[in-house]
Amino acid sequence: MSLGVVVVSHVPDIAAGIKTLLTQIAADVSITIAGGTDDDEVGTSINKIQRAFTENTADELLAFYDLGSAKMNLEMAMDLSDKTIHLYNTALIESAYTAAALIQAGTDLAEIEAQLAPLKIK
Amino acid sequence: MSLGVVVVSHVPDIAAGIKTLLTQIAADVSITIAGGTDDDEVGTSINKIQRAFTENTADELLAFYDLGSAKMNLEMAMDLSDKTIHLYNTALIESAYTAAALIQAGTDLAEIEAQLAPLKIK
Amino acid sequence: MLTTDIILTWIHDFDKKISEKKDYLSELDTPIGDGDHGNNLARGAEAIEAALNKETPADATAALRAIAMALVSKVGGASGALYGTAFLEMAKTSRDTTKTADLLAAGLAGLQKRGGATTGEKTMIDVWAPVVTATKGGQLTQKIIDDAVAATKPMRATKGRASYVGDSSIGHLDPGAVSSGYLFTSLLEAGGAK
Amino acid sequence: MLTTDIILTWIHDFDKKISEKKDYLSELDTPIGDGDHGNNLARGAEAIEAALNKETPADATAALRAIAMALVSKVGGASGALYGTAFLEMAKTSRDTTKTADLLAAGLAGLQKRGGATTGEKTMIDVWAPVVTATKGGQLTQKIIDDAVAATKPMRATKGRASYVGDSSIGHLDPGAVSSGYLFTSLLEAGGAK
Ligand SMILES: Nc1ncnc2c1ncn2[C@@H]1O[C@H](COP(=O)(O)OP(=O)(O)O)[C@@H](O)[C@H]1O
Ligand SMILES: Nc1ncnc2c1ncn2[C@@H]1O[C@H](COP(=O)(O)OP(=O)(O)O)[C@@H](O)[C@H]1O
Ligand SMILES: [Mg+2]
Ligand SMILES: [Mg+2]
Ligand SMILES: [Mg+2]
Ligand SMILES: [Mg+2]
Numbered sequence: 001m002s003l004g005v006v007v008v009s010h011v012p013d014i015a016a017g018i019k020t021l022l023t024q025i026a027a028d029v030s031i032t033i034a035g036g037t038d039d040d041e042v043g044t045s046i047n048k049i050q051r052a053f054t055e056n057t058a059d060e061l062l063a064f065y066d067l068g069s070a071k072m073n074l075e076m077a078m079d080l081s082d083k084t085i086h087l088y089n090t091a092l093i094e095s096a097y098t099a100a101a102l103i104q105a106g107t108d109l110a111e112i113e114a115q116l117a118p119l120k121i122k
Numbered sequence: 123m124s125l126g127v128v129v130v131s132h133v134p135d136i137a138a139g140i141k142t143l144l145t146q147i148a149a150d151v152s153i154t155i156a157g158g159t160d161d162d163e164v165g166t167s168i169n170k171i172q173r174a175f176t177e178n179t180a181d182e183l184l185a186f187y188d189l190g191s192a193k194m195n196l197e198m199a200m201d202l203s204d205k206t207i208h209l210y211n212t213a214l215i216e217s218a219y220t221a222a223a224l225i226q227a228g229t230d231l232a233e234i235e236a237q238l239a240p241l242k243i244k
Numbered sequence: 245m246l247t248t249d250i251i252l253t254w255i256h257d258f259d260k261k262i263s264e265k266k267d268y269l270s271e272l273d274t275p276i277g278d279g280d281h282g283n284n285l286a287r288g289a290e291a292i293e294a295a296l297n298k299e300t301p302a303d304a305t306a307a308l309r310a311i312a313m314a315l316v317s318k319v320g321g322a323s324g325a326l327y328g329t330a331f332l333e334m335a336k337t338s339r340d341t342t343k344t345a346d347l348l349a350a351g352l353a354g355l356q357k358r359g360g361a362t363t364g365e366k367t368m369i370d371v372w373a374p375v376v377t378a379t380k381g382g383q384l385t386q387k388i389i390d391d392a393v394a395a396t397k398p399m400r401a402t403k404g405r406a407s408y409v410g411d412s413s414i415g416h417l418d419p420g421a422v423s424s425g426y427l428f429t430s431l432l433e434a435g436g437a438k
Numbered sequence: 439m440l441t442t443d444i445i446l447t448w449i450h451d452f453d454k455k456i457s458e459k460k461d462y463l464s465e466l467d468t469p470i471g472d473g474d475h476g477n478n479l480a481r482g483a484e485a486i487e488a489a490l491n492k493e494t495p496a497d498a499t500a501a502l503r504a505i506a507m508a509l510v511s512k513v514g515g516a517s518g519a520l521y522g523t524a525f526l527e528m529a530k531t532s533r534d535t536t537k538t539a540d541l542l543a544a545g546l547a548g549l550q551k552r553g554g555a556t557t558g559e560k561t562m563i564d565v566w567a568p569v570v571t572a573t574k575g576g577q578l579t580q581k582i583i584d585d586a587v588a589a590t591k592p593m594r595a596t597k598g599r600a601s602y603v604g605d606s607s608i609g610h611l612d613p614g615a616v617s618s619g620y621l622f623t624s625l626l627e628a629g630g631a632k
Binding site for chain 2: 478512515
């Protein structure tokens with residue numbers, strides 16, 4: 001069973017930049033992103049989040065976000081998705097990096113979640 | 123005495139995106155960034171960090187970073203700078219956002235640091 | 245009672261109010277947020293109008309669903325997910341009842357599920373909750389709405405973007421409370437509050 | 439003793455080794471890091487050569503300082519700040535002494551200040567520390583260097599990027615330890631270890 005990473009940010013550049021950071025250390029992990037509104041303004045888009053879910057080739061997804069309203073849209077998209085998606089209230093960049101590094105190293109979900117626990121800040 | 127924000131990230135897009143996010147809620151706060159190496163590759167550049175320090179128009183700076191090696195370069199640049207710079211081992215996006223919002227609202231440093239304390243994750 | 249006709253009258257009026265008050269709502273969102281609440285909702289209002297124009301909803305459920313989907317997909321901010329969830333929950337409940345109080349109560353429950361806020365946190369919940377209570381008693385008035393909106397001013401925000409500025413959120417109306425006030429004023433005017 | 443001549447011989451040789459081993463160092467950095475250690479140091483080595491070519495350093499302090507600044511400003515990764523700080527501290531100490539053991543000890547102290555790591559954390563410190571100890575005793579050998587580098591293989595990383603993969607860091611050489619091994623091999627070969 002493969003694990004993937006979904007990054008949701010209010011800003012397209014932040015989401016794209018995090019993908020750059022993660023890909024460098026986790027070349028084999030499916031990392032999909034949703035940044036900004038449909039018009040690429042600051043905000044989040046449920047359409048983009050749904051696309052990040054469907055485009056991710058992994059079986060099970062670990063989702064990370066920046067601010068609370070991204071979480072609300074993430075949860076809406078999760079309600080509408082069939083995939084198994086885990087949402088973490090952790091520091092966005094730092095926890096997405098940790099998760100990607102551990103997935104790349106073949107770590108299982110339970111151990112990844114143990115490593116993410118101290119990064120919970122929201 | 124004015125407070126400013128410095129954001130150091132391994133990726134130019136992340137730094138630029140955080141500036142976009144923060145400017146929206148803190149239009150009057152001086153926010154300067156250092157993203158990537160001198161060649162805009164993934165990494166950090168002491169030159170860019172020094173420029174972020176000097177270009178920031180505030181008297182006292184609050185500095186945030188993503189990964190440990192950014193911290194090392196930040197600390198080197200701090201050793202070489204005359205400005206008063208406070209370095210926080212907190213979640214990058216979330217704490218830079220918090221700091222910018224509070225500076226914009228006129229909050230003093232002691233109170234800002236109290237709000238940043240729970241965001242310490244590194 | 246929320247018939248399809250009342251829902252449409254209600255929402256068209258709300259959309260009009262939003263487009264009129266767009267700048268004011270974004271201004272309210274500036275000191276304690278990111279200054280986009282009016283723009284966000286104006287995008288949503290336009291999308292609602294477009295959706296309802298494109299296809300006349302067959303019944304109340306379809307109308308509420310169309311409104312919800314327009315809000316969810318076009319607003320972008322927290323308010324899109326919140327109002328969208330509220331209308332989605334109203335749409336679901338409208339399969340069993342047309343009673344306004346029951347529908348609004350379902351909407352409020354959706355808001356609370358989505359945002360995790362309760363009353364007193366300086367959000368739209370602080371308008372929705374007293375409105376639901378008053379509607380259950382069959383006596384929603386403009387004064388109840390206005391008082392609920394005004395009551396958010398002295399509150400300290402503990403949810404949403406305004407919570408980041410802590411004490412500095414005190415003394416400002418909550419933008420989402422004000423837009424919810426418009427929603428319920430439109431409902432009253434459309435005769436849907438009973 | 440670290441005279442200006444020995445420093446220059448030492449560092450030119452190190453720069454040569456780095457450019458030869460660039461791909462290998464980046465490969466070592468791939469399973470437990472971001473795969474750039476060789477490229478980072480190769481950029482640094484080029485910058486050192488450029489700086490030393492541009493201006494022949496007047497004394498040991500100037501030489502060590504030029505090396506430090508090239509590393510600090512061109513490497514980009516953690517190793518730039520670390521090696522840069524080490525050479526900067528050596529430069530400072532070289533005003534008072536030319537004793538290799540004292541200079542390397544100052545460099546090691548700088549590394550520890552900058553990175554906050556101690557021995558056993560699977561970093562370059564695990565090579566620097568035994569090398570400093572051996573140099574103090576006047577008996578640095580290739581075997582001491584090689585053993586220190588090899589000893590990082592079974593270690594579990596608790597500092598730097600490798601610490602993110604936890605147990606998976608076990609069984610790999612630390613790239614910074616390997617490059618530090620080259621640094622001290624070059625020092626031995628340049629006759630600077632005594
Ligand atoms: N967790 C929450 N629960 C309930 N309402 C909330 C919550 N977070 C925000 N709100 C409401 O949303 C409004 C802000 O909406 P808007 O400005 O459109 O979104 P954003 O904050 O994403 O820019 C606030 O004024 C508040 O009424
Ligand atoms: N905190 C630290 N203390 C000492 N050495 C460290 C520390 N962090 C990293 N290193 C060393 O730096 C090496 C990695 O350097 P490099 O790949 O150039 O930087 P980066 O990790 O930023 O990509 C590691 O192999 C390790 O030896
Ligand atoms: Mg807003
Ligand atoms: Mg917004
Ligand atoms: Mg590296
Ligand atoms: Mg690197």
